[in-house]
Amino acid sequence: MIEIEVKGYADDEVFERVRENFKLIRREYHEDTYFQHPCRDFAKTDEALRIRIRRFNGHFEAIMTYKGPKIDPNSKTRKEIEVPLSDPDKHTEILESLGFKEVLIVEKTREKYYVDKGIVIALDEVEGLGKFIEIEALAESEEVVEETVRVLRKILASLGVKKFERRSYLELMLEKEVGHGEAG
Template identity: 70%
Template sequence: MIEVEVKGYADDSIFEKVREEFELIRKEYHEDTYYQHPCRDFAETDEALRIRVRRFDGHFEAFLTYKGPKLDSVSKTREEIEVPINDPDEHARILEALGFTEVLTVEKVREKYYVEKGITLTLDEVEGLGKFVEAEALTDDREKVPALVEKLKSLLESLGVRRFERRSYLELLLGRGQDEAS
């Protein structure tokens, strides 16, 4: 599956506009622990491997996720492979036994909103970074990606987003690619 995602910097007015105009799906708490491959540098290959622990409404879910390199120069669109796991601590032990090393844990509060079938908005408050808004769609057809990117970007612009960000929260927290900021 291809995750088409456009992210922008947000402030209180953008958060309020989203809360007023769209239907809240749920509020979630995320702990995303990223791992480095023992034989290749994910920072150079633009890949990511993480264990996400998500808590909402008294529930707990965990996922092992691989994200491939970004597919275009505008958005954060990439192939994503995600599988549910029941015991994130034991999965972490397996990764570490195989030589993977923990890089960093990104913590955030996420509010997820329904826009239309196949499109969601998220309001993220990321510890150490601040507020962001993301528009996301999923597709299995690479030819649909450019049109979806434009649609998502227009949606964010209509909410008042003026500054977009392609780097992941992990990249931002690690301080990489400062010259890419737009």
């Protein structure tokens, strides 16, 4: 499955426009733990491996996700493989036993909204980074990526999004850490 995703910077006004115009699916809290492969530099290959703990309505889910390299220059579109986990601590222990290293934990609150068939908007407040809006659609093949990205960007622009961001939250957090490390 290909995840077609466009992300932009948001403010209170953008959040309000989404809340006024779309149906809330649910509020969630995410704790995303990212791992580095022992023999392959994911920063260079543009890949990611994470375990996400998602809490909502008194429940929790754990999901391991592999994200392949981005395949579109105007979005965060990439191959994505997800597997539900019954015991995330044991999976983390397995990864660490195989030489994977924990890189960073990204925490955020997310509100998910239904836009249209197969299209969802997420309002994210990311600890240490601020407010973002993501719009996502899933596709079976790469043939529809360019047109879908155009549609998704148009929706975000209509909501007042002026600045788009192709980097992941992990990339943004790592850049922020490096910046603070050099200054201090």
